[in-house]
Amino acid sequence: MDLPDSMWAARYPTSGPDAGVIRVERVPRPDPGPGEVLVAVAVSGVNPTDWKARSNRTGTGSSWVTPNQDGAGRIVAVGRGVPAQRVGERVWVWQAAWNRAGGTAAEYVAVPADQAVALPSSASYDLGAGLGIPAMTAYHCLFHPGPLLPGDRVLVHGGAGAVGHAAIELARHRGAEVAATVSNAYKAKLAAAAGADLVIDYRTEDVAAAVRRWAPAGVARIVEVDLARNLTTDSAVVAPGGAIAVYARTEQPVLPPWDLMVANARVDFVLVYTIDEDAERAAVEGVTTAVRDGALTPLPGARFSLAEAAAAHDAVQAGHTGKVLIDVGTA
Incomplete structure (x- = not known):
């Protein structure tokens, strides 16, 4: 050529x-x-x-x-x-x-x-x-802590962003149910189109109350874009043994250790650029499989x-x- x-x-x-x-x-x-x-x-x-x-x-x-x-x-x-x-x-x-x-x-x-x-x-x-950075980040946030099973419930903050959009679709591809937070009506449409079962406008609704009604036993995963803003909510809705995966840096959060200890919850900080080769390989394979299955848009x-x-x-x-x-x- x-x-x-x-x-x-x-x-x-x-x-x-x-x-x-x-x-x-x-x-x-x-x-x-x-x-x-x-x-x-x-x-x-x-x-x-x-x-x-x-x-x-x-x-x-x-x-x-x-x-x-x-x-x-x-x-x-x-x-x-x-x-x-x-x-x-x-x-x-x-x-x-x-x-x-x-x-x-x-x-x-x-x-x-x-x-x-x-x-x-x-x-x-x-x-x-x-795909790339957003989809691989979303995959790692969802699946690196362990298996995500059909019927598990997931909370995705920032459901209209690139990572949030991918997280909704990847979680749905595995049979999980997804709640997503957004900040306006247009973003709500994007999150719903991606497959979110519940869309919450955090500017006008009580997110913790809405999630607790939807998932009384708590959510297995939280994909987190703003830990400082959402930590109180996350601590209130994470399921026992659940995980909060933080992929963006905002203000310095103050962790409530007792609430997270009671839930035996994990807080994982994710920078996709520095995950190990096995995790990279898993993310690439998982994202490509989802694309092949028509799950990502x-x-x-x-x-x-x-x-x-x-x-x-x-x-x-x-x-x-x-x-x-x-x-x-x-x-």
Whole structure:
């Protein structure tokens, strides 16, 4: 396959809270190294950690960084040690820019072969680009503490966010029942569309009371986006032996040890970038199985062109509801 020597890529030379540091330029196309594949990117997904990494850039060994961890596209070349049969494979990409200078906001990205995962033919590139960090985080929050059984009840805070949306769908895929909290009517529609059995507007309703009515024995899992805000509620509704999985950092919480001890509840803090290889493998396999079974759907949101990469980062930083995607190429 003849490939161009250069490509369009969004990149930045220095950190900064202003997305204006991002430039879209013509740059040399990367080659896949040993154990790597080269992916022609169709769609790049933007997550909160992408703009946070730009704002608080740490060393990557390169003077320029191309952002965005997640994406979807097609493998167009492979490095030494990777089966040639993978060329042409549709894939979803995760953690492309973790400790690396090349993310998915580019026409081509070289990543380790296991970070380009076969995308079932029934799945769109939009869905694939929205998996990665959100879906793997949701999977780890739900299933790392132990099995989630059919009929178990789960509380997902922030049910209209990317992680919350994936958590609802993954839990439903395993036969669990899900309550989700949201902050307005539009977000309530998104959570309900994902399959939430109970949707609670935390701005107007007593969340703890609503969950206790729905799940008198408590909830087996809580997927938590704001522990400081929700800890009192979580302590009141977690089932004996249940787990609270915290995946976002907000204010410093004050833990009520007695309430959690009485419930023999666990509080797990989750950063998907640093989970071990077994947990990564389990998340990748679990997410891909859910995609193959048709259990995961794209979260509606906003789209931008590659030339608008800075605006896409601004949208996520401003708290845009739904998934933000960047159209990169045709793959």
